[in-house]
Amino acid sequence: MPFRSFVSLFLPLVLLGSPVDFESEVWPILQDRCIECHQAPYEKNGRMIRPKAGLRLDGLAHIMFGSQDAAVIEVNHPSKSPLYNRVILAADDDDRMPPKGAPLSHEQCEILRQWIGQGVDFGSWVGAEDGLDDLIRQDHQSSLYIPQFVSFYQKLGDGVAPVNSSEISQIRKKTGLLIRPVGKGSSLLDVRVVTRHQHINDTTLLELKPIYDRITKLDLRRTAISGQSSKEIARMSKLTELNLSGCKIADEHLSPLGGLPSIRSVNLSETKVSAHGVNLLCRANSIHKIYLWQSAVREHDYRKLSSQHPDLTFIF
Numbered sequence: 535m536p537f538r539s540f541v542s543l544f545l546p547l548v549l550l551g552s553p554v555d556f557e558s559e560v561w562p563i564l565q566d567r568c569i570e571c572h573q574a575p576y577e578k579n580g581r582m583i584r585p586k587a588g589l590r591l592d593g594l595a596h597i598m599f600g601s602q603d604a605a606v607i608e609v610n611h612p613s614k615s616p617l618y619n620r621v622i623l624a625a626d627d628d629d630r631m632p633p634k635g636a637p638l639s640h641e642q643c644e645i646l647r648q649w650i651g652q653g654v655d656f657g658s659w660v661g662a663e664d665g666l667d668d669l670i671r672q673d674h675q676s677s678l679y680i681p682q683f684v685s686f687y688q689k690l691g692d693g694v695a696p697v698n699s700s701e702i703s704q705i706r707k708k709t710g711l712l713i714r715p716v717g718k719g720s721s722l723l724d725v726r727v728v729t730r731h732q733h734i735n736d737t738t739l740l741e742l743k744p745i746y747d748r749i750t751k752l753d754l755r756r757t758a759i760s761g762q763s764s765k766e767i768a769r770m771s772k773l774t775e776l777n778l779s780g781c782k783i784a785d786e787h788l789s790p791l792g793g794l795p796s797i798r799s800v801n802l803s804e805t806k807v808s809a810h811g812v813n814l815l816c817r818a819n820s821i822h823k824i825y826l827w828q829s830a831v832r833e834h835d836y837r838k839l840s841s842q843h844p845d846l847t848f849i850f
Contacts, residue, residue, distance in 0.1 A: 761787030785811030
């Protein structure tokens with residue numbers, strides 16, 4: 535029996551298949567079917583054409599920001615992402631996108647679904663970077679909104695004082711990171727890199743110190759941070775989701791992270807982490823899921839890890 539088929543029988547909810555490459559698979563779809571209506575403002579026949587619903591899909595930061603009303607992508611959740619839900623509507627549905635021409639093919643919809651479900655990885659693609667200072671929605675509360683958070687985050691945020699919006703704005707400018715609450719009225723924060731990944735390093739992370747106790751989602755994929763930052767990350771007591779894919783992280787850096795009290799998901803894809811490092815991380819009793827695609831964990835390690843940690847999901 536092929537190894538992958540064997541693993542699917544014994545490992546819980548393992549995600550099979552290679553990650554979707556944004557630049558070669560997703561971008562051509564957006565470019566061909568979406569950009570005409572969702573790009574930077576331009577002049578045509580003497581009048582200014584602006585992106586519909588304020589949504590631009592021509593740059594990483596614009597895609598992650600979403601429309602004038604709300605985000606269009608919820609990372610790891612295609613079913614909660616309007617960008618995906620609108621393209622799978624029936625052809626005669628008024629809300630179906632794109633509104634002109636034939637609907638996207640099943641294959642194209644699957645590419646979008648898998649890309650969102652696998653974590654919205656843009657690789658090295660950045661796209662248009664103009665207009666970043668305008669990424670503020672007119673309604674103050676809408677600008678702080680991330681689609682649908684569950685009672686888990688409400689309980690986790692109980693008793694946590696909110697951060698002054700001006701302080702968050704200053705930290706955004708210093709770090710270049712996107713910082714936003716995980717839901718309306720929440721004091722907990724989602725912090726993620728959206729552009730200039732290699733400008734984010736260990737020194738950048740230290741600028742987040744004033745909000746360490748409020749960060750619950752931290753996405754530092756493909757940045758220049760090193761294992762030196764693991765001790766800083768370990769001080770984020772409310773951290774539930776951590777993405778370090780493509781970073782300079784190895785086994786010896788994971789021991790501090792095993793002490794995180796609320797961590798549920800860690801992405802270690804494209805790192806030097808081996809099975810030994812995974813076991814160090816698994817000291818965190820709250821952890822549910824670990825992403826290990828193209829890590830130093832070998833095929834023969836997965837069955838052993840699953841036996842040692844039967845309640846965990848390993849995705850590779």
